[in-house]
Amino acid sequence: MLHSSKLPSFFPQPQSKPSYQGSLPPTTIHIPLSVFDKVAFDTHVALIYAYRPPTPSNVTLELGLQKALSVYREWAGRFGEDDNGRPVILLNDEGMRLVEASVDSTLDQAMPLKPSESLLSLHPSLKGVVELVQVQLTRFSGGSLVLGFTKHHRVADGQSTSSFLVAWGQACQGIDISPFPLQDRTTFSRRNPPRFEFDHRGVEFMNKKLDNVYSLDDNFMDRHQDIVSFFKPYSTFESLVAHLWRAITKVRALSGFETTHVKIAVNGRTRLNPRVPNEYFGNLVLWAFPCAKVMNLLEKPLPYAAKLIHDAVAKVNNNYFKSFIDFTSYKVEEEDLITTADADATVLCPNLEVDSWIRFPFYDLDFGGGCPYIFIPSYTPIEGCLFLLSSLIWDESIDAFIHLFRDNWTTFEQICYCIE
Structure with missing residues (x-):
């Protein structure tokens, strides 16, 4: 270094x-x-x-x-x-x-x-x-x-x-920029009358009186490469996140009655109907929150956690996105709500947050001499935050960048390859 x-x-x-x-x-x-x-x-x-x-x-x-x-x-x-x-x-x-x-x-x-x-x-x-x-x-x-x-x-x-x-x-490289971005951020119109099919309080929004800020005294960020192939019908992403969720929960030594969740970003471009092109420029993400009691997560087999993830992501569909648009347009100012996204949070325990960049063309940044031989997130000391990237060795493996406390890292390394 x-x-x-x-x-x-x-x-x-x-x-x-x-x-x-x-x-x-x-x-x-x-x-x-x-x-x-x-x-x-x-x-x-x-x-x-x-x-x-x-x-x-x-x-x-x-x-x-x-x-x-x-x-x-x-x-x-x-x-x-x-x-x-x-x-x-x-x-x-x-x-x-x-x-x-x-x-x-x-x-x-x-x-x-x-x-x-x-x-x-x-x-x-x-x-x-x-x-x-x-x-x-x-x-x-x-x-x-x-x-x-x-x-x-x-x-x-x-x-x-x-x-x-x-x-x-x-x-x-002197190449024409293509495709051009779609830059109309007013395209997400609210319905009249609105339909609040889901409760977005406590998910994307919260009351101003709540305090979600934590403090971190000791932090450690490390990189860990893992090649995972699990059980059908779940995707590699779902299986990998399920495995990491269980392993990290285990090393945290939480109470079995405690609840843990994973915050997973869901791209709305493929969820909304009509579909929004990938060229849309801006933010178009909401989140799935699969959750479980610690005892159930650790005692049940891996497919249990994978199914929780699969089902939670599936629920963030067209109806959910449109309910969010209506709720944001009609209720946020009326109830004086603020977002739950906390850029100052430094400890997520007992929860996790997963940012997957697997499907994005970050590796295609070529200035004329070829693609990068290193692409990584910078140092972000947030315990419980995970970044998933496609491996640069082009073997369909995934690089996982995992934030854990130093005291938990040794145990995590010992169990992370054990699939139960």
Whole structure:
């Protein structure tokens, strides 16, 4: 990993702004946040890419970025409010932050590159940032490049973010950006009369009086690769999450009468009817919450947990998404509710949260020299948070990035390969 003597030297650049061909678009318009944007985490998320030489110059990367920003203007804007005080994205083209850095050592000397505090030096800060996107280009001796990318979650979900990154790569290669994003965030209209088929209180929303903030004294984030093939009719994802849910619950030594749940993101593009194209740019995610008593989760066989996950995800369907739209449009302001998404939470025990990036084209970010040989989330010290990624060795395996307390990690390593 990066030692203090080998930390990057930084060379901040002016704001990188969109580059347009032809007439300039107006910079006085705005886009309202959708009902799905408003329940997303109000925070920045950081990704780390690594490329072996030859890599394009920083000038080439910035020019490509400016072209991509001319298509995805939201990233070059700022958060603001409309005349009614509602949150919007101002399309003012104020630009994004670009930082250049260098390290006086080879990237191989910093390996293995895994989520730890040293990764924080490879991307811009996640705190107190007005820019909606930031990029850090860190050059290592020998020509390797590490790209640190941060984005605000309320602008776009994983599907949209990965599409933007692919577009950046296309622009760097001189390829026309394709497909173009669909950027109408007003498409999710409420029904009249509304139909509240599900109770969204305590799921996506809560009363302001509730306090969901926890404190963390000791944290540990590690990377663990696992190749799992379980039982039909459940998917690899369902089986893997079921296995990890049981293993993590076991090492936490919880009371058998305690309830544990897993928060799983569900992409609404394929759930809504009519279907929303993958090109939709913004957030379009709600969550499934399979839950169980600890004693049942651990005493029953693995298919029990897999079925809980399967059934909970299946319930987040077209009817659920439309009920959410109606509830958000009619009830949130009336009841003065706030979202349950807590960007400051640091301990999820007895629960888990799973972010799956398996189906998103993050690995397709090619600047002309090939795909990355490393792609990982940055250091995010939240106990109980899991990231699932397709393995870069292209063997259909999955990389699991698991956040656990240090005291639980040794036991977890001993049991994680034991399938009961």
